Amino acid sequence: MAIDYGTARIGVAVSDRTLTISANSITVKNDGRAIDAIAGICRTEEITNVVIGLPLNREGAEGDMCGAAREFGEKLENKFEYGEVRIEFFDERMTTRASNSILIEANLSRKKRKSVVDGLAAKIILQKFLDDRNLNINK
Numbered sequence: 001m002a003i004d005y006g007t008a009r010i011g012v013a014v015s016d017r018t019l020t021i022s023a024n025s026i027t028v029k030n031d032g033r034a035i036d037a038i039a040g041i042c043r044t045e046e047i048t049n050v051v052i053g054l055p056l057n058r059e060g061a062e063g064d065m066c067g068a069a070r071e072f073g074e075k076l077e078n079k080f081e082y083g084e085v086r087i088e089f090f091d092e093r094m095t096t097r098a099s100n101s102i103l104i105e106a107n108l109s110r111k112k113r114k115s116v117v118d119g120l121a122a123k124i125i126l127q128k129f130l131d132d133r134n135l136n137i138n139k
Contacts, residue, residue: 001042002051002126003076004092004118005069010034011118013126014045020134022126025119035072039079050076050085053092053125060091092125 002022004011013025028034042050052073055065073087102120 001045001047001049002053002090002122002129003038003069003072004053004121004125005065005072006030006118007068009118010038010072011120011122012038012041013119013122014041014047015126015130019130022123022130025123027116027119035075035079038076042080042085048085049088051088051090051125051129053121054089056091056093058093088129090125090129092121 001015002011002013004013008030010028010030011025012028013022015021016023028037041047050073052069054062054069057063070089073089077085077087079085
């Protein structure tokens with residue numbers, strides 16, 4: 001699973017069982033129930049690894065949003081027994097911008113883009129993570 005953390009909305013993407021393709025994505029409202037909703041998805045989908053995107057700046061340094069994403073990851077990890085779900089962080093620079101570009105090119109209205117951009121960003125994060133992982137396995 002990959003998460004594109006945002007203060008208003010959280011994109012969530014799940015891979016296929018072979019860990020090859022970022023298959024499904026949704027957007028969850030970031031409210032008091034978001035952690036429980038995402039933990040529920042982890043349990044239902046039998047997720048053991050969660051990748052949370054870190055919005056590093058152009059120089060690769062962490063800003064305020066990285067701290068918020070790390071805090072979210074810690075809260076999510078606390079919903080499980082020790083070692084049940086592994087939380088990792090992954091450079092997500094430019095994924096939301098890429099998502100918006102794709103959706104604009106697809107001619108989606110601004111309102112529709114707003115409802116799906118975070119899920120698509122999570123799919124991009126997950127696909128990049130899976131591609132890196134699978135490339136390293138096949139070396």
